[in-house]
Amino acid sequence: MPLLTIVVPAYNESSVLAAFHQRVMATLDTLSLEACLLYVDDGSSDDTWEQIEALCADPRVGALRLSRNFGKEAALTAGLDAVTEGAAVVIDADLQDPPELIAELVAQWQAGYDVVYATRSARAGETRLKRFTAAAFYRSMEAMSETPLPRDTGDFRLLSRRALDALGQLRERQRFMKGLFTWIGFRQTAVSYQREPRRAGHSKWNYWRLTQLAIEGITSFSTAPLRLATWVGLGAAAFAFVYGLWVMLKALLWGDPVRGYPTLMVVILFLGGVQLLALGVIGEYLGRNYAESKQRPLYFIAERRGARGR
Ligand code: UDP
């Protein structure tokens, strides 16, 4: 029987954990596969861990406890790293992702997909501002990055064995999981659902953390901001050179009424232009160095055929 592990990051979720556990377990019972649950306590300060420990009495439940709060991306990584066999589903503990949908994710997985993500068709309980900023983020990511993110998709998804193996090879420290899930490729598909408001407790994402996450997403999947420096530098340098030439020409033709002005202007503009260009050049190398330092694998192989393909 195929094995499926449900990975649940939990940070101060004591108020919803029991309800969540009950709903997931009910769903797992309906699946015709061997399924287990792995909680990752991300350094909770309430009694989340004690509750998880109690749930571990069930042999299908396992748990990890991080030494402190490392953030959801790290908690997810820890959980997914621990899944050494079979596929995994990532789901939030706050019941915003309906556990019942796991059955649909599994159906797509069994139909041959490697990454099955759940796309929200509604964002109930979220303010207009949150919806607007989320939309703006997805649009700008699409424009700037070579890894387009599927819109309105959180971390709720299923990853097949080979998708997990691929993900495990991405060891970069700035982890924007949504992007990494997409970057690995393989056959991906979406299942849509209605996102419910958080059942209890409160979101750990305030605007400050969301902005940080957005910046992380943009900077780890795009060097467009560095490119911008190159183009602004190039434009400013070109303008400076042309204007410098014009000031010099004017001085040669009509003399130098304000003594020293043309030479000063030419020197300032020339140096300014050169500096901006040099910054752009540094930016280009920095961008390459950055891509290099992420040490991402160059490719993943999806299929092999024939004796020579081994
Ligand atoms: N979470 C975590 N570590 C954190 C923050 C959140 O493991 O530092 C977990 C949290 O327990 C929940 C999931 O990540 O299971 C999503 O968090 P939240 O509901 O606060 O985010 P939102 O749904 O508002 O995006």
Ligand code: MG
């Ligand atoms: Mg939530």
